[in-house]
Amino acid sequence: MKANKILLGLLIAFGSGQVLAEGAAHWTYEGKENPAKWGDIDKTFESCKLGKEQSPIDIQSKDAKKAALAPIKPAYKSSAGELVNNGHTIQINLADGGMTTVPSGGYKLLQFHFHTPSEEKIDGKNYPLVAHLVHRNEAGKLAVVGVLFKTGKENAALKTIFANLPAKEGKAPLAANLDTSALLPKSLAYYTYNGSLTTPPCSEGVAWHVLKEPVEISVAQVAAFQKIFQMNARPVQPLNGRVVQASE
Numbered sequence: 099m100k101a102n103k104i105l106l107g108l109l110i111a112f113g114s115g116q117v118l119a120e121g122a123a124h125w126t127y128e129g130k131e132n133p134a135k136w137g138d139i140d141k142t143f144e145s146c147k148l149g150k151e152q153s154p155i156d157i158q159s160k161d162a163k164k165a166a167l168a169p170i171k172p173a174y175k176s177s178a179g180e181l182v183n184n185g186h187t188i189q190i191n192l193a194d195g196g197m198t199t200v201p202s203g204g205y206k207l208l209q210f211h212f213h214t215p216s217e218e219k220i221d222g223k224n225y226p227l228v229a230h231l232v233h234r235n236e237a238g239k240l241a242v243v244g245v246l247f248k249t250g251k252e253n254a255a256l257k258t259i260f261a262n263l264p265a266k267e268g269k270a271p272l273a274a275n276l277d278t279s280a281l282l283p284k285s286l287a288y289y290t291y292n293g294s295l296t297t298p299p300c301s302e303g304v305a306w307h308v309l310k311e312p313v314e315i316s317v318a319q320v321a322a323f324q325k326i327f328q329m330n331a332r333p334v335q336p337l338n339g340r341v342v343q344a345s346e
């Protein structure tokens with residue numbers, strides 16, 4: 099998958115913190131260019147059909163291998179940013195959002211974005227929403243931390259953003275600085291596995307960490323997102339022998 103690694107590097111070199119390629123071939127979640135077709139839309143999307151370590155996955159808690167993994171240690175900080183509707187999701191690009199340490203080392207936080215329902219399943223079930231916190235290390239490798247949302251009380255950290263979700267494609271500065279640590283649950287226990295981007299070009303070599311404890315979001319907040327993106331989740335992909343580890 100060397101070519102994909104190079105491509106991933108080029109995409110990231112855009113520097114805006116966006117992982118999605120500007121001007122890339124058109125793709126969708128439903129209709130003619132749905133996830134089953136992504137691998138045929140463009141040569142650079144080949145990993146979407148040929149990759150053997152794709153994301154998302156259905157995490158079976160009983161099969162996850164308990165391991166003495168290093169804890170996730172976020173060191174996020176308040177940052178200016180921009181709120182983007184890129185046609186596939188709502189994404190918050192952070193100018194200087196801090197970093198996190200995961201078992202494979204330290205990674206700088208670039209952006210976070212949402213999928214409804216959650217792309218990852220736990221024991222066959224998805225959640226109404228997930229946030230993917232996308233990080234990159236100095237070697238250009240990506241690490242994602244997934245935060246699952248269950249419905250309950252209003253999510254205060256997302257209150258301003260979800261009250262002003264951009265319905266049309268485009269970008270605008272965030273109304274106020276944002277500290278991404280406000281999105282995290284109390285427990286940072288997690289599942290981890292090797293996967294990919296869940297959107298074209300589906301590049302592999304992404305270190306995934308899915309937090310076990312969901313955080314709450316109100317039904318109205320989920321509805322506000324779904325008013326813009328009714329469904330933006332890639333179906334779960336085969337494990338192909340990969341082992342999911344669970345932090346103790």
Ligand SMILES: [Zn+2]
Nearest residue numbers: 211213230296
């Ligand atoms: Zn994502």
